[in-house]
Amino acid sequence: MPGRELPQLQQLFLTDGGLETDLIFNQGVDLPCFASIVLLRDATGTKRLADYYRRYFDIARQARTGFILESATWRASEDWAIPLGLTLDELDGLNRRAVALLLELRGEWADAGLPIVVSGCHGPRGDGYDPGHVMTAAEARAYHARQAAALVEAGADMLSAMTMTNTPEAIGLTEAARDVGAPVAVSFTLETDGRLPTGETLAGAIRAVEDATSGYPAYYMVNCAHTSHYEAVLDNGAEWTRRVRGLRSNASRSSHAELNVMTTLDDGDPAEFGRDHARLRAAYPSLTVLGGCCGTDHRHVAAIAASLNE
Numbered sequence: 390m391p392g393r394e395l396p397q398l399q400q401l402f403l404t405d406g407g408l409e410t411d412l413i414f415n416q417g418v419d420l421p422c423f424a425s426i427v428l429l430r431d432a433t434g435t436k437r438l439a440d441y442y443r444r445y446f447d448i449a450r451q452a453r454t455g456f457i458l459e460s461a462t463w464r465a466s467e468d469w470a471i472p473l474g475l476t477l478d479e480l481d482g483l484n485r486r487a488v489a490l491l492l493e494l495r496g497e498w499a500d501a502g503l504p505i506v507v508s509g510c511h512g513p514r515g516d517g518y519d520p521g522h523v524m525t526a527a528e529a530r531a532y533h534a535r536q537a538a539a540l541v542e543a544g545a546d547m548l549s550a551m552t553m554t555n556t557p558e559a560i561g562l563t564e565a566a567r568d569v570g571a572p573v574a575v576s577f578t579l580e581t582d583g584r585l586p587t588g589e590t591l592a593g594a595i596r597a598v599e600d601a602t603s604g605y606p607a608y609y610m611v612n613c614a615h616t617s618h619y620e621a622v623l624d625n626g627a628e629w630t631r632r633v634r635g636l637r638s639n640a641s642r643s644s645h646a647e648l649n650v651m652t653t654l655d656d657g658d659p660a661e662f663g664r665d666h667a668r669l670r671a672a673y674p675s676l677t678v679l680g681g682c683c684g685t686d687h688r689h690v691a692a693i694a695a696s697l698n699e
Contacts, residue, residue: 391570391607392573392606397504397635397677398634401455402504403454404457405441405681406682407684412437412441418437424464425461425463426462426463426473427473429487429490430483439493442458442491443494445687446494446501456505456506458505458507459510460488460507460508460540466533484536484543485539485540487509487543488507491545506547508548509537509571511562518552518578518649520554520587523558523587528557528561529557533561533562534568546572547572548569549610550573552682553575554586554587556585556587556597559575563575563606572607574608574634577611578645579618579619580618582618583619583622591622608635610634612637613639614638615640615642616638616665618642633673634678635679636678636680637680637681640655640683640684642657654684656689657684657685659691660692667693667699
């Protein structure tokens with residue numbers, strides 16, 4: 390099955406933080422519809438993205454971990470073409486360009502001797518906080534097929550299903566990954582109670598995807614939630630918990646409803662963020678992919694690396 394040989398299943402990997410919140414709030418970049426893909430339309434934006442990734446790779450290099458390069462394609466599926474003023478062919482081209490940039494960076498860093506995985510990022514069809522209209526699994530499979538094909542044809546090693554708010558979309562996206570022969574990591578958005586925005590439990594969501602896809606995902610992740618929101622729902626004795634291999638947590642303890650109306654960034658406490666992840670990694674050694682989500686930047690990932698080495 391695709392994914393069994395992914396190096397992040399064998400050793401610790403770091404990845405980046407909250408790309409869009411960092412660009413908007415810390416760097417003052419205008420991202421229409423929260424879509425970082427638009428930066429790839431010109432050389433200036435492409436350089437900004439490359440510099441963003443380089444800062445994180447420097448952290449991984451110093452920590453001697455692997456590194457996952459996640460493409461800037463979270464909001465680059467079909468429904469976002471018109472709001473972004475793009476044709477579907479132009480959007481396909483930007484998806485391919487996003488992967489091409491990561492392949493170039495991997496080549497640039499080859500002498501570092503660290504394993505680097507290029508991941509093609511899928512976001513939800515709608516909002517990452519609110520499930521809105523929930524598609525059937527078949528509808529989701531058809532919807533995500535085009536982007537999956539573009540990312541894999543461009544050379545992505547795997548796909549990631551980020552901020553999944555409901556199980557049918559996670560199942561459909563997993564099947565779209567299977568259709569193009571790509572490993573996929575499925576990452577669920579959680580609320581302050583540790584449940585998906587639909588009210589589903591994390592355990593139930595993972596089991597539903599496992600059952601519907603014969604366990605196809607390479608692994609699962611949690612993202613877009615503070616560690617305090619989900620730590621209590623992990624179960625050390627459960628098989629489903631061992632399938633959770635990655636964390637991309639929010640910096641803030643606020644709910645999604647609260648975050649949605651904030652006009653300034655809540656970046657939390659990076660040092661505490663690092664200690665929280667070191668504690669979780671010690672409790673759950675199967676966690677091998679660590680990074681950040683909303684409100685996080687290179688400081689938070691550097692704090693993870695520092696805390697793991699203490």
